[in-house]
Amino acid sequence: MTPTETNNAARIRIDQQLIAEMITPGSRVLDVGCGDGILLDLLVHDRQVDGRGIELSQEGVNGCVSRGLAVVQGDAQTDLHNYPDNAFDYVILSQTLPAIFDVKGVLGEMLRIGRCAVVSFPNFGYWRIRSVLAFRGRSPNSESLPYTWYESPNIRFFTLTDFTDLLAELGLKTERIVTIDGHGKANTRGRIGHWSNLLTEQAVFVITRK
Amino acid sequence: MTTNSHDGVGHTGESIAVEPTVTDLPGHRLVLGADVPMRLVSGQLLGPFTVSYQTYGVLNADKSNAILVCHALTGDQYVAESHPVTGRPGWWERLVGPGLTINTDDYFVICVNVLAGCMGSAGPKDIDPRTGKQFGLNFPLITITDMVAAQRLVVEHLGITQLFAVIGGSMGAMQTLEWASRYPEMVYCAIPIAGAARHSAQNIAFHEVGRQAIMADPKWAGGDYYDDNDAPERGLAVARMAAHITYLSDSALHTKFGRNLQDRQAITFGFDADFQIESYLRHQGRSFVERFDANSYLYITRAMDYFDLAAEYNDNLPPAFEDSPVRFCLISFTSDWLFPTSESRRIVHALNAVAASVSFVEIETESGHDAFLLEEPEFFRILSGFLRGAADQRKLASAS
Numbered sequence: 001m002t003p004t005e006t007n008n009a010a011r012i013r014i015d016q017q018l019i020a021e022m023i024t025p026g027s028r029v030l031d032v033g034c035g036d037g038i039l040l041d042l043l044v045h046d047r048q049v050d051g052r053g054i055e056l057s058q059e060g061v062n063g064c065v066s067r068g069l070a071v072v073q074g075d076a077q078t079d080l081h082n083y084p085d086n087a088f089d090y091v092i093l094s095q096t097l098p099a100i101f102d103v104k105g106v107l108g109e110m111l112r113i114g115r116c117a118v119v120s121f122p123n124f125g126y127w128r129i130r131s132v133l134a135f136r137g138r139s140p141n142s143e144s145l146p147y148t149w150y151e152s153p154n155i156r157f158f159t160l161t162d163f164t165d166l167l168a169e170l171g172l173k174t175e176r177i178v179t180i181d182g183h184g185k186a187n188t189r190g191r192i193g194h195w196s197n198l199l200t201e202q203a204v205f206v207i208t209r210k
Numbered sequence: 211m212t213t214n215s216h217d218g219v220g221h222t223g224e225s226i227a228v229e230p231t232v233t234d235l236p237g238h239r240l241v242l243g244a245d246v247p248m249r250l251v252s253g254q255l256l257g258p259f260t261v262s263y264q265t266y267g268v269l270n271a272d273k274s275n276a277i278l279v280c281h282a283l284t285g286d287q288y289v290a291e292s293h294p295v296t297g298r299p300g301w302w303e304r305l306v307g308p309g310l311t312i313n314t315d316d317y318f319v320i321c322v323n324v325l326a327g328c329m330g331s332a333g334p335k336d337i338d339p340r341t342g343k344q345f346g347l348n349f350p351l352i353t354i355t356d357m358v359a360a361q362r363l364v365v366e367h368l369g370i371t372q373l374f375a376v377i378g379g380s381m382g383a384m385q386t387l388e389w390a391s392r393y394p395e396m397v398y399c400a401i402p403i404a405g406a407a408r409h410s411a412q413n414i415a416f417h418e419v420g421r422q423a424i425m426a427d428p429k430w431a432g433g434d435y436y437d438d439n440d441a442p443e444r445g446l447a448v449a450r451m452a453a454h455i456t457y458l459s460d461s462a463l464h465t466k467f468g469r470n471l472q473d474r475q476a477i478t479f480g481f482d483a484d485f486q487i488e489s490y491l492r493h494q495g496r497s498f499v500e501r502f503d504a505n506s507y508l509y510i511t512r513a514m515d516y517f518d519l520a521a522e523y524n525d526n527l528p529p530a531f532e533d534s535p536v537r538f539c540l541i542s543f544t545s546d547w548l549f550p551t552s553e554s555r556r557i558v559h560a561l562n563a564v565a566a567s568v569s570f571v572e573i574e575t576e577s578g579h580d581a582f583l584l585e586e587p588e589f590f591r592i593l594s595g596f597l598r599g600a601a602d603q604r605k606l607a608s609a610s
Binding site for chain 2: 065069070071088
């Protein structure tokens with residue numbers, strides 16, 4: 001049998017790279033909104049996880065399955081409830097949260113079916129985004145927000161601080177925060193303050209139930 | 211999970227022996243149930259009886275590269291070679307063979323003619339030694355569970371403790387699901403294609419139309435037509451014609467035939483086959499009766515009707531797959547209205563509910579249910595990728 005192609009290192013996003021490093025090898029992982037399966041492929045082949053995926057687009061699903069990944073077509077907002085409690089060690093939601101309508105519901109489901117939720121998202125409070133809005137008067141684009149306003153799948157625009165407020169409101173525990181600045185430099189942070197909200201382009205959170 | 215719980219309902223009594231009538235076909239034959247008869251779901255005991263199967267490729271030293279292909283209602287074990295009766299290409303010849311998606315240079319492929327079939331496995335046209343006559347409707351009712359139980363005996367006979375894959379479309383998907391549910395430790399991965407965990411009311415209805423067409427043919431004679439060598443061909447042909455429509459789609463029929471006329475310039479104001487679609491269906495009916503036994507058609511359609519994996523679990527599907535170690539890959543086709551995507555999705559939800567490993571894709575095609583038998587590059591690409599990934603995880607050494 002021919003070996004599976006795993007050489008996707010060049011295409012992996014920085015938040016995906018950071019997430020991969022956070023996942024304990026050999027654990028059970030569900031990647032919600034796994035797209036073309038690059039992160040899942042990396043986790044399965046380099047970190048030997050028992051990896052599963054859900055993806056909304058049929059094109060993404062077909063690509064994943066043809067690469068040998070266990071991925072089903074489904075919607076994070078309607079299909080997570082099928083999974084039993086504590087089925088996974090990690091449930092990953094990378095760059096998908098801004099497109100979710102029922103944010104609280106999805107976070108709740110992630111932490112019901114998984115021990116840890118790993119969430120990455122673009123920070124709407126990043127200074128470049130603020131300045132585009134403030135000084136150019138236009139909807140911001142950036143590498144982590146690459147869509148025009150009329151094509152964007154994103155319906156939730158929130159900042160790091162917004163997100164930490166929500167976690168506090170939901171009584172969830174933040175295990176780890178890694179922020180990524182405009183130069184792609186990652187920093188582990190204990191808390192989010194005004195400056196980190198300003199300087200962070202995107203962030204990865206590891207969340208558990210209290 | 212209950213394993214091999216063929217606790218039938220009621221009578222046991224004497225074992226029903228079956229003397230084969232079809233003994234001159236290529237491939238392998240195996241006598242089962244000679245020492246210990248097989249208990250059917252109906253409660254009856256079967257044995258000794260014969261099953262016929264075909265294999266392609268070479269079983270490797272540790273017997274880990276076997277793929278069991280389960281055939282559909284009117285299929286048989288001639289997956290990848292010319293059909294011995296019709297001379298037509300094997301029904302999965304474009305998928306199974308050297309260098310193909312199911313590569314017989316790497317895998318050992320097995321396909322068993324189902325119980326109640328008519329290509330060398332015990333069925334209604336075989337001889338009942340108690341009467342010296344062909345069984346007809348005296349043959350015991352067979353279920354999908356029984357078909358799979360017989361296949362399991364073949365697999366064990368070959369010394370295989372775990373099949374690398376079980377794969378099948380339509381009724382083959384039902385058998386695949388039955389395998390995964392009942393003998394999960396014997397299945398590394400399961401690929402049910404265009405299938406369902408139960409036969410729907412609509413599908414039972416179509417089958418009933420087909421059966422009534424056969425039974426309404428005077429030549430059927432209560433199933434006792436073998437002596438006169440005069441089978442209910444008209445009834446069986448009509449059953450096939452009706453069924454064939456369900457295997458296609460409205461758009462496929464429209465694309466292929468439209469309202470085109472058959473070898474004529476205008477309608478004839480009569481009941482001749484004016485339209486190409488009529489001529490096509492008549493041809494499908496005629497060619498089917500050459501190779502298929504009408505009573506087998508009754509029995510096998512009934513087996514599909516009775517299939518409902520959730521029935522033993524209070525209509526709850528997830529427990530049928532509790533703690534399953536099997537890696538599933540479900541495939542459905544957009545224009546398949548006989549086994550629509552919703553049926554596959556129901557299985558996916560049940561598998562998710564027990565956190566089983568599952569892949570699921572829906573292939574865009576206008577070919578309807580038959581798509582699983584046709585040239586569908588995206589389907590082949592996905593199947594090949596899934597098998598490669600599973601072989602990787604299984605650390606399967608190549609047989610070649």
